[in-house]
Amino acid sequence: xxxxxxxxxxxxxxxxxxxxxxxxxxxxxxxxxxxxxxxxxxxxxxxxxxxxxxxxxxxxxxxxxxxxxxxxxxxxxxxxxxxxxxxxxxxxxxxxxxxxxxxxxxxxxxxxxxxxxxxxxxxxxxxxxxxxxxxxx
Numbered sequence: 001x002x003x004x005x006x007x008x009x010x011x012x013x014x015x016x017x018x019x020x021x022x023x024x025x026x027x028x029x030x031x032x033x034x035x036x037x038x039x040x041x042x043x044x045x046x047x048x049x050x051x052x053x054x055x056x057x058x059x060x061x062x063x064x065x066x067x068x069x070x071x072x073x074x075x076x077x078x079x080x081x082x083x084x085x086x087x088x089x090x091x092x093x094x095x096x097x098x099x100x101x102x103x104x105x106x107x108x109x110x111x112x113x114x115x116x117x118x119x120x121x122x123x124x125x126x127x128x129x130x131x132x133x134x135x136x137x
Contacts, residue, residue, distance in 0.1 A: 012040035019106050026108045031120045032059045035109040048074045048101045070103040071095045084126035086119040097126045
């Protein structure tokens with residue numbers, strides 16, 4: 001990230017406060033892709049875009065009706081074990097597995113669709129690969 005990039009932390013805090021008090025409970029399931037209010041983040045953490053700080057997120061594990069484990073998506077081409085490529089709506093998408101996080105359903109904006117089970121399994125395999133122990137002692 002360019003150190004001189006303009007960040008809008010103040011704008012994000014206003015949106016974040018609205019999310020907290022809005023509490024719009026969404027019904028979710030694993031394999032869905034939602035536009036999600038990811039926010040304005042720090043350093044190399046992935047950010048949302050636009051006035052609502054949105055980014056597509058793949059739900060990989062539903063923890064409760066309030067939280068899930070999500071993986072942010074990007075359409076920019078990336079290669080490496082931090083990314084898993086799959087097709088969605090006839091376009092290449094890249095799951096940024098290194099940016100996996102616990103997310104509140106209150107951040108969800110609207111559902112974009114679902115991925116086939118095979119693509120969800122690819123992303124889960126990418127997460128396992130990312131977190132497997134490098135030390136085999």
